[in-house]
Amino acid sequence: MTNSELKKYNRSQVYQIIYEHRTIAKSSITSELHLSFPTISQLITELEENGLVTKNGFFESTGGRKPIVFSCISDARIALGIELIKEHFQITAIDLYGEILYEEVYHIPFENKESFFQQFGKIVGQFIISHNIPAEKILGIGIALQGLVSFDKTAITYGAILKNNDLTIDRFKKYLDYPIMLIHDSEAAATDTLWNFSNIKDALFLSLSRNIGGALIINRQIHWGAFYPSGLFEHMTLIPNGAACYCGKKGCLEAYCSVKNLLEGLSPTLDLFFAHLREGEQLHQIRWNQFLLNLSIAIDNLQMALNCDVILGGHLAPYLNQEDLNTLILLVTKDSAFNQGRPAIHLSKKSCIARGAALYQIRQFIDSV
Ligand SMILES: [Zn+2]
Numbered sequence: 001m002t003n004s005e006l007k008k009y010n011r012s013q014v015y016q017i018i019y020e021h022r023t024i025a026k027s028s029i030t031s032e033l034h035l036s037f038p039t040i041s042q043l044i045t046e047l048e049e050n051g052l053v054t055k056n057g058f059f060e061s062t063g064g065r066k067p068i069v070f071s072c073i074s075d076a077r078i079a080l081g082i083e084l085i086k087e088h089f090q091i092t093a094i095d096l097y098g099e100i101l102y103e104e105v106y107h108i109p110f111e112n113k114e115s116f117f118q119q120f121g122k123i124v125g126q127f128i129i130s131h132n133i134p135a136e137k138i139l140g141i142g143i144a145l146q147g148l149v150s151f152d153k154t155a156i157t158y159g160a161i162l163k164n165n166d167l168t169i170d171r172f173k174k175y176l177d178y179p180i181m182l183i184h185d186s187e188a189a190a191t192d193t194l195w196n197f198s199n200i201k202d203a204l205f206l207s208l209s210r211n212i213g214g215a216l217i218i219n220r221q222i223h224w225g226a227f228y229p230s231g232l233f234e235h236m237t238l239i240p241n242g243a244a245c246y247c248g249k250k251g252c253l254e255a256y257c258s259v260k261n262l263l264e265g266l267s268p269t270l271d272l273f274f275a276h277l278r279e280g281e282q283l284h285q286i287r288w289n290q291f292l293l294n295l296s297i298a299i300d301n302l303q304m305a306l307n308c309d310v311i312l313g314g315h316l317a318p319y320l321n322q323e324d325l326n327t328l329i330l331l332v333t334k335d336s337a338f339n340q341g342r343p344a345i346h347l348s349k350k351s352c353i354a355r356g357a358a359l360y361q362i363r364q365f366i367d368s369v
Contacts, residue, residue, distance in 0.1 A: 007043075010035060014043045015369040018053055018072050019096070025059055025067035044070060052076050052369065072096060077365055078137050080124070080178075081358025083185065084145040085210060086110055086162060089120070091127050092354035096362055098195050100355060102131045110145075112164050121175020139365050140179030142357030143172065144188035146211060151224070153181040153360075160246050161211055183357045186213020190222055192356030193313050193348045200309065204302055206233065207314035207351070208295075211246075211258050216306070233302065234258075238294060256294040259316050262287065274319045292324065296331030303332070303343060313348035320347055 001009070010033070017029050030040050047053035054073050058066035074095040083090045087109055093102040106123055110116065128138070147159030147167070156167040169180045183191075190205040194217060197203075201220060207213040214233035216223040225231065234254040235247050242251030243261075255261060259270060266287060267273035277284040299310050312320070325347060333339045 010039070011043045011046060012367075012369050014040060015047055015052060015072070016366065018047075018070055019366060023056060023059075023069045023071050026070065027067060029070075047369075074099065075101070076137070077139050077362075078133055079139045079358040079361035079365075080128075080141040081188070081354040081356065082124070082141060082143045083188070083354040083357065084110060084143055085185070086146070090354045091124060092352065092358060093127075093131065093133060094355055094358045094362065096366065098355065098359060098362065100352070102127070102133075103354070110162055110164075112162065112167065117171050118175055121172065124176055138178055139361040140181065141172075141176065142181050142183050142188070142360050144183045144185040144353045144357035146185050146213075147182075149182045149184045149187075153183060156182065179361070181360060183360060184213065185209070185353055187215050187222055188353045188356035188359075189213065189313050189351050190215035190217060190356070191359050192351050192353065193311055194220060194222075195356075195359060196348060196350060197311065197346070200311070203309040203311050203346075204233075204306055205311045205313060205348075206299075207353075208257065208259060208312060208316035209314035209353075210260050212254050213314075233298070236298065236301070238298060253294075253298050257291060257298065259314075262291050262316070270315065270319055292328050293331055296328055296334075299328070299345065300332050300336065304338070307343060309343040309346060311346045311348050313351035317347050317351065318349045320349075 013033055014029055017032055018024055021028070026037070026040055026044065030037050033040065044053060052073060053070055056069040056071045059069055060066065074097050077096055078093055078101065081092045081094065088105055088107045089110070090103065090105045092100055094100055104127060108119065124141070128135070145164070146161040147156040147164055149155070150157050154169045156164050159165045159167060169182060172180050186205070186207040189207040193205055194200065200217065203217045205215045205217060212234035214231050216231050223231070235245065235249060235252045237249070237251045238253045238256050239251040243255040244250055245252035245255040247254070263270070263273055266284060267276060273284060277288055303310065325345065329345055332345065333342065
């Protein structure tokens with residue numbers, strides 16, 4: 001390692017310690033990194049000059065001078081995440097701690113046409129201007145969409161829902177001059193959930209939205225399979241020769257436990273479905289019971305294979321109450337001989353796919369300072 005590489009490495013270490021602690025004194029950084037006081041002082045000065053770290057008052061004195069509080073400037077950089085689904089898209093701007101600064105939903109349906117990408121670029125540009133986000137602060141834009149994405153996050157490899165098999169980042173870059181990455185929506189949802197569940201190590205994440213997605217989390221990393229990323233749990237066969245799935249098979253989990261399937265022919269929105277369900281409408285009750293039963297079969301099978309916690313997220317999760325969760329757990333464990341020490345089922349009620357898409361840029365930045 002050359003001297004300048006070593007200096008960059010140490011500077012990065014100092015930044016990451018301040019970032020993790022949020023507020024820290026110079027002496028604590030010195031003792032964590034085992035570097036000299038003058039070296040730490042020099043590295044902090046450089047981070048201050050780069051606009052990444054600031055002095056933030058004083059800690060209480062433990063004898064002698066009060067130590068200066070150092071902290072990261074949370075909005076020194078900003079990342080944009082966009083959830084792009086068939087009916088609308090949502091833009092979310094977050095700071096370096098993942099806090100949502102601005103958020104807007106645009107009810108413009110996705111179309112795989114030039115005019116859509118042009119309008120999309122214009123709206124994102126207006127979002128940036130209207131919130132006075134300086135262009136130089138923007139790390140990039142993560143676009144979460146329904147479709148499996150290549151390993152380098154530049155192209156869709158399978159996009160039957162949005163009919164976007166030919167989609168690459170170039171279509172967006174033509175109208176948006178920022179680093180852009182495409183992210184499978186369930187992977188973005190899992191990333192967001194991981195940010196919220198700091199104590200989860202291994203888990204299976206199921207995103208229950210208009211369509212289902214999933215991601216296997218191992219050691220707080222999203223597992224990348226042989227080709228298709230983060231698992232295709234939604235296309236496991238739940239009912240042999242059952243209902244048709246958009247993938248071409250019959251009886252997939254997707255055909256029974258997606259929000260689309262839950263609402264079909266009964267309610268146009270989740271708000272209305274659950275309003276009727278909680279009022280005791282019989283048809284809604286029957287549909288919901290069947291939905292929970294189907295979901296319980298999938299969860300039991302997945303836990304038998306993976307033996308890990310399950311986190312339920314996506315647009316449906318905020319509507320589930322404790323009674324629903326208890327019913328689901330009862331169905332999962334019913335008649336099973338393997339309930340002792342069975343991993344838990346959690347609800348992730350606050351998952352924000354757009355934020356999950358933006359977190360990739362934040363992670364990259366924090367690791368690269
Ligand atoms: Zn399928």
